[in-house]
Amino acid sequence: MLELIDVNKSYPAVPENVRILRQVNLQIGSGQSISVMGPSGSGKTTLLNLIGGLDRPTSGKILLNRTNLGSLRDAELARIRNGSIGFVFQLHYLLPQCTVLENVLLPTLAMRKSKIEKHSDKKRAIELLEKTGMKAYCQSHPGQLSGGQRQRVAVVRALINKPDILLADEPTGSLDADTADQLTELLLELNQSQSVALVIATHSKKLANRAQRQFRLDHQTLTEV
Secondary structure (H helix, E strand, O other), rough: EEEEEEEEEEEEEEEEEEEEEEEEEEEEEOOOOOEEEOOOOHHHHHHHHHHHOOOOOOOOEEOOOOOOOOOHHHHHHHHHHHEEEEEEEOOOHHHHHHHHHHHHHHEEEOOOHHHHHHHHHHHHHHHHHOOOHHHHOOOHHHHHOOOOHHHHHHHHHHHOOOOOOEEEOOOOOOOHHHHHHHHHHHHHHHHHHOEEEEEEEOHHHHOOOOOOEEEEEEEEEEEEO
């Protein structure tokens, strides 16, 4: 489903380029979960940005369902990001002026849809909010929620368009231990029930060990452990 082939990433700098990733190779199957650990500055966020089409590799290929993301025009890449890739970050990035339900439905607004499709999106949003224990908060605003609740809403938003892969960058980093455990359980449960591949970049060894496969990113290279 996802394959990285000899991926390198460097950024221009003076006096020479700074290499972040070197010859990264990775295969992720549908519904599989993997974790990526590594020290700060090792390139975990860069790796997720490349997988998610937010950045392009300096060389190598990133194939999502056999489509080379690096070869796409910006508009095509944006369409794939919106429909096939879900993102969860350490900060929830919910719009404070919108309700929970409105925040969840935001990614669906990028495409022109019929009334039937819009009704289907709303139904899916409510079903996911119910599955995550957030249905009762549909009309609440982010400022009325706890940190853990806001992250749950962010997860639902990431899943609303039925993505093939969910990328989670330090999703529990801003949460207390108990809330982090609850979010971990939620992510892994949704990984299975929604058949969505899950890639988690984290400093938490406890979270990393819950994934089916564990990787370490250090000295520019990615190694399965």
